[in-house]
Amino acid sequence: MTTANDVLSALQSAFPGAIQEFRVEADNRLWATVDPNKIVEICEFLRDEQDFDHYSGAAGVDKIDEALFEVTEILASHGAHPVVALLKVKTPRDAPSVKSLTDLFWNANWYEREIWEMFGINFEDHPGLYPLLLVDELVGSWPWRKDFKGYPDYNTNERVLEIINPDGYAEYKISPTEAEIEAGTVPETRPEYPTFREREIMELETESEMILHLGPQHAIVPGPFMLDLKVDGERVKKAYLDVGYIHKGIEKILENRTYIQGIPITDRMCYLAALSNNEAFCGAIERLMEIEVPERAQYIRVILEELSRIQSHLLGTGEFLSLIGGVTYSPFQWMIIDREETVSCIESVTGARITHSFIRPGGVRNDLPDGFAEMTRSALKTVVDKTNEYKELFLSDSMYEMRMAGIGVLSPEEARRLGVSGPPLRASDTPYDMRREDPILVYPDLDFDVISRKEGDSKARVEVRLDEIIESCHIVEQCLDQIPGGPIQEKVPKKIKPNPGEAYYRVEDPRGEMGIFLVSDGTDKPVKVKVRGPVFAYFQALPPLLEGAYVADVVAIAGSMDACTSEVDR
């Protein structure tokens, strides 16, 4: 098996002098600062020679003390080896520019767009640097830089100019003051770019084509995002996706909270995966503090995360089946009934039904209550029985088969290229699961299968979720049998101050690979938290997947990805 040291020595022999600094954190983590001029060649070498075919994301860090920006490219492999390479590129703060990796990895596109709009780091040779999450007023003020001072207040109304337009409607304009322009709060000149609507209209070629809008507030989408389809007759020729309608700036909020105060904030990224988000954040802190979680706490975490996976899959699948019109039955209500019991089990430990704020650095908040095992076992029995019933139901339903089988097929190569993870990737014959690849907690001691399917269509994606529910029940039952006694919280200082440094921690979210990239400077607040969410990757992969599909199948394809807009926008 390739280890981080092997990758490092291969890099050093292929590119002498290009690796400026390096750190081998563990067998599966390689940190390296590389020459900015050679980043594309190095990534190409890693992709072609060392099997780093999974581009996992990129994070920007503002090192204001050193007058530098850092862009960290996160590369991993789809199962060939467990090494995660984090390559840092430094660029001066006054004229930040980094070479784009979009030619090598298709899915680098959105990550680089996000870094550009938030930090103002230019990506050379990027095919379209347009804002992704921000509103137009904020573009150009680079809000995630450390010297960003805020934006004129909309609520005071003092500087809002009311203009009555010819139609009789009032328009409000905010004119920044001279002092604000001088202080750099408001950008003097904004980048010029065509808007989302203009970009899609530019691509209309013939008279028979038209743009069909789905969203941002559409009955079929779970959160606000805009999916515009260029259709020719009944076929989708191209799809355009606009996100950022519920951008909350969670990564910036986390920089202004202490580590403990950040835990409830991470819940809000996606309430169905609140425990996984807590786990990812606390795990990254534990890596930096170099503390080991007591075994009982690890088991409690695993039990709750798997229960959380069950309820997330039940809700996601049920919602999706009602979207495509569960013709003769209403699985949404049935799955909600099953989910209630599972959520009650989680609630009896954490005290909340969806936003748990339960995991703490070095342990968990509460111990399991009396009678938890019996309660959970009976709930799991219901879930397993019912899930088997649904599987049988779907198998026997010819209408379901017609709507789902062979629709939205994602081949294994395509799925890897688009960078999706979680159930959609596993449905495309790639058994890639963080619980196996990057084992955390007590997962290595547990016996479970990684569910995968060969077909890669919408039906396979739903099947993978249903099978994962049963597999998760199996994991929870094992944990309930094996859980040892003992403490649930490692001793940590009252004020959590991780050692200066960086950590990258991945967990298997119900939806895929959730990674937290954490930079600490030794104070009680993080310098940078980058959330690498799974749904961000799904959403990016949606437009190519929809190309060539029928309009009627768009919902069947998009819904089978089980998206959560809140996590995309963060």
Next chain:
Amino acid sequence: MVVKNFQLTLKHAIHGIEVTRLYPEVLMDLPAAERGIHQLDVRTCIGCGACVRICPNDCIEMVTYKYGNPLKNKKMKFPQIDYGRCMFCGLCVDDCPTECLTMTKDFQIAGWNRDDIILGPDDIAVGKYSDEEAAKLAEEARIAAEEKKKKKAAAAKAKKAKAEAAKKGDEGSGEKKE
């Protein structure tokens, strides 16, 4: 094929799983760990303000309240919680050094005005003293404070006297030298 699905639907309909709850007449059973509206034991609260410092949403404020224990809480400041902002994360409860702030199973907080959902110490207090007890405790605290003040004054006086004596001694020794 589809007939089977109808069968399953019918089975569900006949077996009658009761899911809908008759809220608010019938509430569901909540676990002991439930994070609902806070409860404050005013007899043990020391007014340290740890809950104020940890709150991520800045929804707790320390206000003066007279039915507490002045022997423990000298400034008589107790937390007042704005539930319009609270997200029930429970960090304040975890951080409370005397465990006087806890969370209950009660979750019904709706009110007609914004002010209705700001609950002061009087709304969330348990074990508050009666007027006579409060007066008695206040008196005790006053006496204790006075005694402390006296002691302090006495200590200061003693210190001053000692310092003077030492000074005198110094002077005395100086004289002797001469």
